[in-house]
Amino acid sequence: MKRGLSEDDAKPHHLGHRERLRERFRLGGGEALPDYELLELVLFRAISRQDVKPLAKALIARFGSFAEVVAATPERLKEVPGVGEAVVTELMIVHAASKRVTKGEINRRTLLASWNAVIDYCRAAMAFAEREQFRILFLDKKNGLIADEVQGEGTVDHTPVYPREVMNRALELSASAIILVHNHPSGDTTPSIADIDMTRKLIDAGDKLAIRVHDHIIVGRNGHASFRGLKLI
Structure with missing residues (x-):
């Protein structure tokens, strides 16, 4: 039954x-x-x-x-x-x-005093994007975050960056320093020759205006690379 x-x-x-x-x-x-x-x-x-x-x-x-x-x-x-x-x-x-949580972590403190939070935020925002993005963190005199802006989006392996536009925007925001960030969709965070050349041009442009480039960070699926850590700045 x-x-x-x-x-x-x-x-x-x-x-x-x-x-x-x-x-x-x-x-x-x-x-x-x-x-x-x-x-x-x-x-x-x-x-x-x-x-x-x-x-x-x-x-x-x-x-x-x-x-x-x-x-x-x-x-x-x-x-x-x-x-x-x-x-x-x-x-x-x-x-x-x-992204909101990790950005909140860097908003509460100066960026240089919360470096791990900066990296976490950049990876959350960009590490898995399918196209290259170029982001700039604009800082005040105390290294507090003024603005976080995506300046451009390109192909899977290239984003055009124009130093004049970057510095003009920094002046508009009264920024004293910037941190450059972009992603490598391939996952390989090794800086390319073009990345290094572009960074040096931005540093030169910033020096003329008393705007310091603190670092250039490349993020990818499996980690990140810091130009300052690699002694490229």
């Missing part, structure tokens, strides 16, 4: 999985979960009535890591079956939140 289904039996399996995963997160935080499970927690908000584990694993397989998934462009995300506008929106919110 076939027994009747209990209330628990009648519930879809993924509902129990969701609660168990949330409980593990509450007890151990994000460090207790692999990338695909942390991604599941984000997908729960976008997809309420199905098992999202296969989609989470597909996204990790496609992009490589949780960080790369949330930083991917909407167009590339939608190439993965099962990703719609709701999923894209939730992932964009997570990415925006991560």
Whole structure:
């Protein structure tokens, strides 16, 4: 004789999985979960009535890591079956939140006194972008952040930078110093000859206006390179 289904039996399996995963997160935080499970927690908000584990694993397989998934462009995300506008929106919110948190860390202190926070912010903002971006952090006399601006976006391996425009903007903001940042979508953070030449031109232009170039940082998927650390400045 076939027994009747209990209330628990009648519930879809993924509902129990969701609660168990949330409980593990509450007890151990994000460090207790692999990338695909942390991604599941984000997908729960976008997809309420199905098992999202296969989609989470597909996204990790496609992009490589949780960080790369949330930083991917909407167009590339939608190439993965099962990703719609709701999923894209939730992932964009997570990415925006991560940048806001790391930027908050550098806003509360002088940049040179919170260097690790600067690196974290730059990597959150740019490390996984598919095209090169050139960003400038404008600093006041106490090395506090005045403005953070993307000056240009280029191809997968080149962004045009014009020293006159950079220095004009620094003067407009009354900046005393700048930090240059750009990304290498290839992941290799080794400065190119063009990177070194461009940096020297900016240093020369800044010297004439008493605007110091503190550093030039290259960020990539697997780390970063500092021109000052490499003794290129």
